[in-house]
Amino acid sequence: MENSLPAIYLSLLLFLLCIAGFTIIRQIFKTRKVESTLSKLEKKLKQERGEVRDYYELGSIYLDKKLFAQAIVLFQKALKASDDEEENLAPVYNALGFAYFSQEQYDIAIRQYKEALKQQPGYVIALNNLGHVYERKKLTAQALETYEEALKYDPENPTTKRRAESLRKQFVAPT
Numbered sequence: 001m002e003n004s005l006p007a008i009y010l011s012l013l014l015f016l017l018c019i020a021g022f023t024i025i026r027q028i029f030k031t032r033k034v035e036s037t038l039s040k041l042e043k044k045l046k047q048e049r050g051e052v053r054d055y056y057e058l059g060s061i062y063l064d065k066k067l068f069a070q071a072i073v074l075f076q077k078a079l080k081a082s083d084d085e086e087e088n089l090a091p092v093y094n095a096l097g098f099a100y101f102s103q104e105q106y107d108i109a110i111r112q113y114k115e116a117l118k119q120q121p122g123y124v125i126a127l128n129n130l131g132h133v134y135e136r137k138k139l140t141a142q143a144l145e146t147y148e149e150a151l152k153y154d155p156e157n158p159t160t161k162r163r164a165e166s167l168r169k170q171f172v173a174p175t
Helices: 004-047 052-064 068-081 090-102 106-119 124-136 140-153 158-171
Strands: none
Touching (some): 004 052, 052 068, 068 090, 090 106, 090 124, 106 124, 124 140, 124 158
C-alpha cells in the first residue's frame, strides 16, 4: 500500500495535466478560428461592400473583444446594407443596443432594443436586455414590466425569472 501511494499521486497528476492540456488546446483552436474569421471578414469588407450578415458577424466579434465603438460602426453599416424589408434585423438592433449599453449610453440602448422588438415582437433576449437597462436607470417598474412580458414568451427563462423575482421582492412592503 505504501509503495502504491506515489503511483496513485502520479496518475492523478497525469490525469489533471491531460485535462488542462486538452482545455488549453481546445481554447487555442477556438481562438484561432475566431481570429481567422475576423481576418477574412476585415479583408472582405475592405475590398467590397458586405452583406448584413458580414457586418453583423464582424461586429459580434468586436463585441466579444470589447471593442464597442468599432462594433457600433459595423452594426450601423449592417443596417445600411439591408435592402430587403423582409430581412430580420432584430439581432442587429439588439447587438447595437448591447454595444451602447456597454458604453453606458442607456437611452440610445433603450431605443435600439425597442427597435429590435418592433422588428421581432417577443424577442426574449431584447426584452431581457431592455429590462436590464431599465434596472440600471433605476426604472424598476418598467424593468419588472419588461421581464413579465419576456416571461409570457419564455416562462422557463432562468435569467428572466431570477431578475423578475428580485424586482418583485423590492415592491413587497416590509412587515
